[in-house]
Amino acid sequence: MQSYGAAFTISNSQPTAITACAVSIGLPLPRSRVLAQDPLAVYDADGVPVSTLACQPTAFWPDNSVKWIRVIGTLDLPADSELTLFADKASVNTNCKQNAPLVEKSDCLTVSVPDGEMHFSYEQPLVSFPDGSQWTGVSAALAEKDQPVQATCCHFSHRMISGPDGPVVLQITQSLTFPGSPLRAQCTQELFLDSGDLHSQVSITNPEAARHEDGKWDLGDPNSQYLHELNCRISASQHPVLLIDGKELQSDAMSLHQASSGHPNWQSRNHVTKDNQVNLPFRGFQVTTSDGEVLHHGDQASPVLQVSGRLCMAIRHFWQNFPASINTTQNSAEVSLLGSAAGPETELQPGEQKTRTLIFSSSTARLTNPPPVITVLPEPVALTQAIPFFATEACQNALHGLIQAGLTGDNNFFEKRLAIDEFGWRHFGELYADHEKALTPDKSEFISHYNNQYDPIYGMLLQWLLTGNPQWFELADDLARHVADIDVYHTEQDKPEYSGGMFWHTDHYVEAFTATHRTYSKRQPSDVYEDHAGGGGPGGQHCYTSGLLLHFLLTGSDASRDAFLRLCSWIEHVYEGDGTLFGALLAMRKSKSADSKDIISGQYPFDRGTGNYLQAMLDRYALLNHKRDLQRATFIVQHTVSPADCIASRNLDDKENTWFYTVFLQALCRYITTLEQESKVDKRAYRYAVDSLLHYAGWMAEHETLTLEHAQSLEFPNETWTAQDLRKLNILAFAQAYAPAVLSESLANKCETLLQQINHRLQASPEAATTRVLCLMMQNYNDAGYALAPRPLEVKQATGSKAPAFTLMPYLFTTLRSFSLKGEVAQLQKRFAALRKLA
Template sequence: MTDAASHYSTAVRIDSAGPPPRVTGVGLPLRFGVPLPRGRVTLPCKARLVSQRGEIVPVQLAPVTSWPDSSVRWMRVDAVIPIATEPLLPQMWQIEFEPSNGEMNRTASDTVSLDAGFSVHPNPDKHTVFDINKRSPPNHVCLSARVFVKTKNNSLRVGKSHLLRWHDSGPIRYEVVAEGTFPGVSGLMWRAALTIYPGLNGIHVKMTLRNTRRARHRGGLWDLGDPGSILLREFGLQLEVADPLKRLFWQAETSEDFHILEANAQVERLSRQNNSVKGLIWQILQASSGGENWRSFNHVNAHGVVTLPFRGYRIIMAGSELFGDRANPLCCAQTESFCYGLWVPYFWEEFPKRIDMTPKSATMAFLASSGDDLHELQGGEQKTYSAWLVLGDEGERGRDAVLAQLMALCCEPTALPEMATPVVELPTCLPTSASWRASQLAEFAEEAAFGPKGLLSGREEIDEYGWRHFGDVYASHEKLFYQGTLPFISHYNNQFDLLQGLILQRLLSGDPRWDQLIHPLARHVIDIDIYHTTRDRSTFNGALFWMTDHYLTAATATHRTFSRKNASHSGYGGGPSNEHNYTSGFALYYLLWGENDARDAVLSLANWVISMEDGRQTPFFLVDDGPTGLATATSSPDYHGPGRGSANSV
């Protein structure tokens, strides 16, 4: 660490949560946060990453929080680490800060140019999420993306945008967000966050689908089948391509070699069968988790029935079908004028998902149709998916570059700073990493997470997979006193601040395996466990749901605690309350990984506390509009002393 004022450096550990990359000549995108001592780094400033071999990599900076003297407290860093030779992970780098006289980042424009000769035009019209143009010939639109849903009546509705905002712009990445609705589908909104990496010729697409209605939760019961739910068959992103497909390179699992499918032969076959050229050339559908317990009671619908059609995934092509258990597909489509590649992270974990390839389109069905059953998005529930689109020239070199970049992205690179100085946001009693790794508590934590009865194994026991469940933790300890007749399903649902605990383990151990728990849990709690509506009572809007009720099965209440199946006495039921409100994990997640949705979760829960205490938002405001006391009560409305309620919400 340097001593000069206004100059500061600290170590950063770069690692991989997935298999190490097996390719070279590509880049690994990284986003991470760096805590800074008070008074050491002020704005404007610049920085760079320096490897142990002396390689220098530019970065993009954004201040996140500040000290009282206006110096930077946490800095968000974006970088692309080049893989020039076979990488050996983990690697230790230094990030070096120094003063700067210029602007930290560039200003945004309507389009973003990619290094391979393409430009990205976000939201060019109300019905298009983004266009991809080739700069030669000028203004040639080679690909357009549209978000869609299929309603319960199988009616196709294309999303219409109402808002476009640029968030980040700089040499490494650009981020722009579009939001909109689906005409004719009341209460359903979508959000597309596009992160564009010019140097990678890639776009990371994060798509969110939200039911903004309130749940009716009659009697304080939150089961599927509620009148506030929205039923639909499918949600996804369709890419319309100007040039017909020539050749498709694909693999269903990353352990496979790539297969080659000649599209012309497929089109001829479809023509002989009197199908149009819009016919399906290749499809992969992940219908269930593919695990031993794929038909778990965890996946019941509103009628208490599991309707998953088959185990694992199915591929349709060339008039034949192939089957397997767990797919993580990569595909690269080659046309006359360009190549494009697709990767959908958590493809099997967040089933059902599907990718369709036709001669002039590609469809990523994030929430794919599943037999005759419908998907039910509960009132105030949302789901976020992500996908990568990588572009290249039409020739072999462009195709190979696209495939190599996709394989590099699959390694899920991650970076975290070494905590060389005390960090205000961390507990002061934390041991050093060296002393922690040598302790018996570290052995216990290892067993609890990765052992035969640990958190990861619990996923398999009740099949904690699928779009709604993946990321949550099986509360196996609740099974000890269960006396019901239905299969036992219990969700920990961030009971206490599990996310914070996992992050602390990650920092102390330096082990990237903890990421397998951290990132899915954060995503699950943000999407499923927070009540994303403003249309209910002030004590519920934006709140965090409790865990599954103690020693009872979740039945059809999903992750919302109280089910009519468990209402054995009058007065049973309820809803979110101040005693179950955990934000420290979200705050750390935002600071360390720069995930804006985690910041928004903290703000949502903070606003919930303010609203529940505001007497003007109660039905009795004409009589008494003073503080309600709901934010400080614990166990009883009459007790406002030290306790879980005031500790968690005030």
């Protein structure tokens, strides 16, 4: 197995075979194994290339060898079978047949598929299928307009992905606008040439900026867009049929309406509108005729639309993203992507987005049968070191069993969904922040959202890779799609400190009310806890990029990649400014703020925000290989810590206010491993980082204890602090490889002592089943991975203990040199809502 670059299994547990099943999975490759120009292939257990699968590079190592690939294509899977497949450099005899089965015409692409030809229009999201059926476009029925607004295409592009014997998948991307509306859409389609199946993903975005008066983000914002329904229209070559629960439903005019989740708590306060009222019309779904006759009803519908005798369509997670509809006539169907004209109007908030996936297939079985289960073999993944600190030894940690309770315990993540009915197009995939109920434990329902704090996307994907349990992937995939759409602020029209940022979780110990996933509501009480802000927006202390990046690398999700890159740009603006003179003056004013960069000295705060910023730059470097990001990371490190720091002045004994220094030191460990993977290492930067880490690790070995030993100084002493203490183990385990013998032994002893204490507390605490503690464990219970990651370099070059000098004048000179009155006015309008009227 280890002679191959990467390996995965795919299994069909059904008693029937699956033909031309779509496959998509990301895999890492060892450094220097496959060069960028080398062809790639997937092999079966006998070493025979699989001609229907292709390998698409998605990231590269610093030496320009391939780091990550996406395996995509189709497979035939026998009944009750499991195949093990390997990806590696292709032999010289592959890629011999490269004729693309498409013709670029003046108005469309024509593509050959098994049943005939398909046509993709350049002008609108129109697809013609071999049987004569058509996807005729996307339209928005806006509450303020009498007629639906048809989307038009403003950009069209395509590319072909080829395997050993030729083209395998055609990818098409279209950017859409809605005339007379600010709404924007992106349509990304993948046509599997071997089967003719089309997977279409449509993202609808309201790119306007919210008003957020007084730092509140409630529903009902003046820049919200209200829709009766966003839908795609399909013209049929015969009378469409609905397949639901094994039933075939057909009528001259028929409407399927999924009005709510159908679960017992379907009327949860989670579903309030801008008026703070729940107005869902009924439980579950109904299928009715034009005269109101109910043909079928139930709780959850997962329908398949049989467009013709040769074409079927399904929409992914139909009922989970209610309200949802399918309306049919004798020769057409309308499938809702957002909202339902049969129910109350839908509010798409400023900067909010929703992505839906449609699948068109000639096989009903491929749409109705459970998909095959893909498992990435963890041992080859660990050998690549492509995922920082990933180690199979983590499964031997005493906390591993506690984490699995996130799937199997009485209060597992799926049960948490049911508790507040975390379903519907805005909520599905989100995690219920049940720990925030601590001050009101007897309240029957407490609505609070987690918004990816401490990156459970990343933690769940790691659990999937370690255990192979598909439920971990299901949770991570649902959450990543939610975060990319709802928790990230999709606008460039607000001030730079907010635009593109990630919204905080629901404010501590208060309910979300009409803020939904935007933290602060005008309906929330004030002065709930010490230093309660009660208002604001996205901030650098809440920026988590690694999970979205890993999700993209494992799935190829464009939504996750775009959200990841948006977050990286945003957090850079948070700390480095927007490049305007006004922004520079504002940064100077904020320089003495505890959580802001000191623009005068160049010094960053020693906290989790800077740690998140450093991780984001390292994540972006891992994806794009731009040296600028590594240089930025070096600057951050050298202007946050130093081997000569007076640690006593950092007040690290003040646990309540300085605990987050460990977040930065974890990022520093990541920075060191990144330098160790470089082809040409900046020796001074490397030595500086290692010496700084040892300086602080030495202090930790002598002074650190469990945080709860200082409970009297904490406002809320709970086991979240113990879960945070896991970070200390990682730093101590990592630093041992760089320390002289005496210090290394001291670090190991402290690590073992804290490990036993942490395990004892968490094993005995019911709080270990709450969302925040579970997420912290998933992200941080990996001292084994930190211990195995170091590859110390022999760097003996002397280095100073101070960071390179930073002076304000070059910064101001650069700002003045790029001064633009138009740019200054534009940024002022973004910062001050009253000035936007002048735009």
